[in-house]
Structure formats: C-alpha cells, structure tokens
Amino acid sequence: SLRGRQALVTGSTSGIGLGIARALAKAGCNLTLNGFGDAAEIESIRADLAAEAAVEVAYDGADMRRPADIEAMVDGHVERFGGLDILVNNAGIQHVSPVEEFPVDKWDDIIAINLSSSFHTIRAAISGMAERGWGRVINVASAHALVASPFKAAYVAAKHGVAGLTKTVALEYAEKGVTVNAIAPGYVETPLVTGQIADTARARGISEEEVVRDVMLLAQPTRKLITIEQVAAMALYLCSDAAGAVTGTVLSIDGGWTAK
Ligand code: NAD
Numbered sequence: 001s002l003r004g005r006q007a008l009v010t011g012s013t014s015g016i017g018l019g020i021a022r023a024l025a026k027a028g029c030n031l032t033l034n035g036f037g038d039a040a041e042i043e044s045i046r047a048d049l050a051a052e053a054a055v056e057v058a059y060d061g062a063d064m065r066r067p068a069d070i071e072a073m074v075d076g077h078v079e080r081f082g083g084l085d086i087l088v089n090n091a092g093i094q095h096v097s098p099v100e101e102f103p104v105d106k107w108d109d110i111i112a113i114n115l116s117s118s119f120h121t122i123r124a125a126i127s128g129m130a131e132r133g134w135g136r137v138i139n140v141a142s143a144h145a146l147v148a149s150p151f152k153a154a155y156v157a158a159k160h161g162v163a164g165l166t167k168t169v170a171l172e173y174a175e176k177g178v179t180v181n182a183i184a185p186g187y188v189e190t191p192l193v194t195g196q197i198a199d200t201a202r203a204r205g206i207s208e209e210e211v212v213r214d215v216m217l218l219a220q221p222t223r224k225l226i227t228i229e230q231v232a233a234m235a236l237y238l239c240s241d242a243a244g245a246v247t248g249t250v251l252s253i254d255g256g257w258t259a260k
Contacts, residue, residue, distance in 0.1 A: 007029040032073070060076055064117035095155070
C-alpha cells in the first residue's frame with residue numbers, strides 16, 4: 001500500500017496520466033492533479049477521485065511550458081501535503097509534420113512540455129525525496145524514446161531526451177533511496193488515440209477494427225492497443241518496495257514493437 005504517500009502527476013486530466021493518478025489514489029496516495037481542460041470537468045474528476053479512494057486530491061493548472069509555473073506547482077504541493085514522494089512526469093503533446101516544414105513553435109512546445117518540464121519538476125522535487133530517504137520518479141516516455149518514426153522529429157527527440165534524463169538522474173540519486181525510471185508505451189487506448197481511430201475510419205471508409213489492425217497496429221506485433229490500466233499497473237509496480245532495485249531503466253510496454 002502507498003497509504004500516506006504524496007504524489008504529483010503532470011498531465012493527469014486525461015488519458016494515461018489520469019489512469020496513473022487513479023491507480024495511485026486507489027493505492028492510498030494523496031495527489032496533485034495537473035493538466036488542461038474544462039474547469040467543471042476537472043473539478044468533478046478531482047472530487048470523484050478523492051471520494052472513491054478516500055484520499056486528498058488537489059489540482060494545479062500549471063502550464064508545463066513555464067518553468068515558474070512548474071516550480072510554484074511543486075512548492076504548492078509540498079506546502080499542502082508536507083512532501084512529494086512520487087513524481088510522475090506524464091504531460092505530453094504530439095505534432096506530425098515533415099522536418100523541413102515542422103513549425104518552430106510546435107518544436108519549442110514539444111521540447112518544453114515533453115522534455116524540459118521533467119527537468120523542472122525533478123530539480124524542484126528530488127532533493128526533498130532524498131532528505132526523506134524514499135522517492136520515485138516515473139517519466140512517461142514512449143516507444144519513441146527507443147526508436148523513431150518519420151514526421152515526428154520533435155516528439156522522438158524529446159522522448160529520447162527523456163531516456164537520457166532518466167538515466168542521468170537515476171545515477172545521481174542511486175544511493176539516496178530514490179529511483180528514476182521511464183515507461184515506454186506503444187499505442188495506448190487513450191481518448192486522443194481512439195478519437196484518431198474514428199476519424200481515420202471515416203476518412204478511409206473502413207471499419208474502426210480495420211483501422212486498428214491495418215493502420216495503427218502494423219507497428220505492434222500483438223495487434224492490440226495497450227490499455228491505460230496496463231500502463232498504470234507498471235507505474236504502480238515502480239512505486240512498490242519490490243521495485244527498489246529498478247532504477248535508470250526504460251521499461252517497454254509496447255506489444256513487442258521495439259523487439260523487431
Ligand atoms: P492525453 O492527450 O490524453 O493527455 C495529455 C495530458 O497532458 C492532458 O491532461 C493535457 O491536459 C496535458 N497537457 C498538455 N499540454 C499541457 C501543458 N502545456 N501543461 C500541462 N498539461 C498539459 O494524452 P495521453 O495519450 O494520455 O499521453 C500522456 C503521455 O503518454 C504523453 O507524454 C504521451 O507522449 C505519452 N504516450 C502516449 C501514448 C499513446 O498511445 N496514447 C503512447 C506512448 C506515450
């Protein structure tokens with residue numbers, strides 16, 4: 001059980017981040033949620049999580065492009081809960097474009113949100129973990145931390161960067177009771193991805209099953225989308241004492257994608 005642990009999950013108003021937040025709450029963690037969205041919807045997510053798991057849940061709308069917002073979010077969490085034991089860097093966006101046309105502002109946003117925000121949360125949070133002698137940093141990377149696909153220059157560069165940051169910080173804190181790992185999912189069934197399935201099915205005039213099988217899952221030997229719950233279970237494992245010797249790794253959960 002993680003009862004009494006304090007966790008912060010960036011980008012947790014949707015998808016994988018929300019799934020990890022839910023799993024941590026069920027395991028007994030108090031939480032700070034973060035991410036964009038409709039204020040009333042976010043408040044109902046916050047209240048539901050707190051009620052269903054009987055934990056305390058806060059929300060901070062910090063923009064992961066802004067270092068000052070990020071620092072204030074970490075400080076606010078520590079002030080409210082008395083410490084930060086589990087940091088999940090999950091916020092992320094995507095943009096698909098040939099490199100010679102890649103919009104400079106999209107490159108900057110993706111590097112800021114998908115990579116630099118993890119540096120900023122880590123530098124604000126990790127010495128507190130070391131002082132208490134226990135901590136977990138989990139960076140949600142991607143199969144694109146290990147291999148590339150065309151037209152995703154910023155995303156692939158950022159996710160490879162996350163792998164490097166993960167290994168480096170793991171080494172710096174290896175003797176302090178703090179583990180630092182990355183999770184590298186293939187295609188996960190999030191609102192983002194399932195929305196693309198319906199759109200692609202309409203555009204190509206084929207069924208959603210055919211989109212999943214013939215378009216999206218060519219990369220993924222299992223021919224199945226990964227579920228949010230499967231990714232959340234991996235995060236929960238990394239928080240366990242059984243995972244105390246697991247640090248500096250990039251753990252794949254990709255249906256065999258990167259084995260090819
Ligand atoms: P999602 O769009 O459902 O969730 C993204 C979250 O990040 C949302 O809560 C959103 O509000 C938040 N966010 C976006 N920009 C932000 C900003 N500037 N500041 C703060 N929050 C911001 O996407 P998802 O599929 O759940 O992706 C979550 C993470 O998992 C990302 O890092 C993504 O790269 C990674 N990932 C996803 C997949 C997949 O197939 N869905 C695969 C591998 C890795």
